[in-house]
Amino acid sequence: MFQRIKKGSGIALAVFLLFLANNCGIKTDKELMKELVAIKENCNLGDNTKHGWKIDDCKNDEVEKTKKSIKEKGVANSLPTLVVAFSGEDDDLAIISTFFFNWNIGNSFDLNKIAKNPELIDDKVAKEFLKAFDKRKEDRYTRYALRALANVAMIKGMQDEYWKIVDSLPKDDIGKGQFYSAAVTYGRLSVFDRIKERAEIGKPFDQLSMISSTGIIQDLTDEELKELCPWWSKYLDSENKSTAKSASRNLIFKCSGEFVDNALSSIEKRIKEMPAKDAKDFRFSVNFSRCDEKRLSEEQCKKAETLKNKLEKM
Secondary structure: OEEEOOOOOOOHHHHHHHHHHHHHHOOOHHHHHHHHHHHHHHOOOOOOOOOOOOOOOOOOOHHHHHHHHHHOOHHHHHHHHHHHHHHHHHHHHHHHHHHHHHHHOOOHHHHHHHHHHHHHHHHHHHHHHHHHHHOOOHHHHHHHHHHHHHHHHHHOOOOHHHHHHOOOOOOOOOOHHHHHHHHHHHHHHHHHHHHHHHHHHOOOHHHHHHHHHOOOOOOOHHHHHHHHHHHHHHOOOOOOOHHHHHHHHHHHHOOHHHHHHHHHHHHHOOOOHHOOOHHHHHHHOOOOOOOOOOOOHHHHHHHHHHHHHHHHHH
């Protein structure tokens, strides 16, 4: 299906991409497209262990120039060209665009603005991104484009198309859980049923990933906390120390009332029952008590401080 067009074909390749973009109905940035082609021509993409996250030995600092260009243009203006490069027939350009999806589109602050104004990303661009990812999903490097894909799909309300890709993956795909955790940032409560399901049926590291990813959602609403706090509480007694630690951290950092009480009591119990070297890891959780926010009661703050002191002395 895909191929690697040999170096030295830069002009022909750029013309081909413009043709492809016109066929998709996607308006691209000619200068950015030239920069992507220049990376193919003048940089070393390495072997498949580096594809998607590392590009070496550029003759004229092409990668840094393109990073600067994408920062200046912003996500909304850069995404169409990156998607066209990703969806074309040249593997090298797909690898290069994946590098930039991973570097910027997966975690750019621009996305917060776009989330409030989804129309900044054309529907055609989002659909083409999903379509291209589906075609390339067996290429392992595309996982570096995953967070960008999830962000775009959730922001654009294309959850059905996204989960169709996820459901088509083999059950034993070791990285399948990443698709769930990646969807949380902008999917929020709309993906919670999926998150809970994955935590129940997935591997221990999937369980940890689901709990950790929900814990870093910004500005959780009361409605979201009403769902999340009881769910996190279920994992306080997990045999997996990392899972229990993440759950207690989320409860102490995000919740209040009985949920904080339960988290602190769970840590207190572990201090008594676990070897010191294991119990000490729960310092991570109590360090997230924020008494200045007045979310925790005075009694809870004192208990958190007492536990913190105990753990530091262990």
